[in-house]
Amino acid sequence: MADEHTHIVSSFDEELTRLNNIISQMGGLAESQLISSIRSIVKRDSELAEKVILSDQRIDVLEQEVQDFAVRLLALRQPMADDLRQVVTALKLSNDLERIGDLAKNIAKRAQVLNQIPPIRPVQAIPNMAKLAQEIIKDVLDAYIESDAEKAHRVWERDQEVDDMYNSLFRELLTYMMEDPRNITASTHLLFIAKNIERIGDHATNIAETIYYRIKGEDLPGIDRPKNDAANFAVVKPND
């Protein structure tokens, strides 16, 4: 009997490990999709952008796998307490990672437009912003694998830097559009790309909040802190 019990317990742990492996795989893919989508802008490489668009499906398939696996685990194993929270956490994380994949795909679609028109200067701010978002994704996944609540907290705080970069780029792009109407199409797509990166940062902070709650059983301190997005909603006027 004791052996049989041990066997069941260890097998559930194995299944949780498998679930975590799929999450890690999704995270790695989301990170690499973001990198490639940005590279397709910087290198003006529309073929790479096309690859990103087609690869998004791999993340979608993994999300479906997490969901099916989690539902099967819930039904067959009927986990309690901490095990149950782990399964629910995996479900939430897979949702955020799938959304990050979607946003990278949207960046790649916009890259294909940008590659048809002359480049404009503010494009240079995009890779820096994306690099930060990518580090945040990487670190938050480490926090998940290591069950490190403090690391999750630190990652969460860094998202403010992404927001600050977005706010300053938003103003710059508006001014740029006002200078010359020929800049408008490119600037508009860059605005949406910057917004997508900002939203990727938001999904990474969601993940940090979910991990923190899962480990500590309470909300991350400062979670109700209002976003510093005032600049984003400021009125920018042309010089006329």
Added chain:
Amino acid sequence: MADEHTHIVSSFDEELTRLNNIISQMGGLAESQLISSIRSIVKRDSELAEKVILSDQRIDVLEQEVQDFAVRLLALRQPMADDLRQVVTALKLSNDLERIGDLAKNIAKRAQVLNQIPPIRPVQAIPNMAKLAQEIIKDVLDAYIESDAEKAHRVWERDQEVDDMYNSLFRELLTYMMEDPRNITASTHLLFIAKNIERIGDHATNIAETIYYRIKGEDLPGIDRPKNDAANFAVVKPND
């Protein structure tokens, strides 16, 4: 014994009903937040916009309630098969509805900017687009309450109309910005507002897909149909 069994079954049904009631309540709030956010643009009413921004928290609280309730149901009742799928469906729906609430809040924030600057003509397209999105939310919630897969399918198809309106508005706004740099700030916020409405439509179609799958046990036909978003990624050039 038979009575006790009946009692347990009926009580689980009661709990599912309570879960569905919270979802309906979330849906009603999401719908009314969208309506108010659009009214705050049309009537240039920044106080109403502020009310929308503050009310978003009510949807967030309900989402947390759904999650806590679902996890408790899973742990205490250990539902199987169809009951389990109902709980997982509720979790997914609450996530989409919370995102719709966030998007309405973002529209209200942008309304407060628009109300500080002179109105521009393309703003008139926004209420029509929002009305369609709102009908889609309403109908998809009806499909949920009535467990009507065919209705979910019909709702899902209507999202194409929202996308078409977005694509035409996108082009119009870009042209408008090119005509006069003084239109740029307002046009940019209208672009993001239109994008938010388009995303609200996407969340409503996610809900339709989830409901269809929950009832039929298979994906909605045509779910892999590519989005007709080509216009959105077209190159618009100024007349120069």
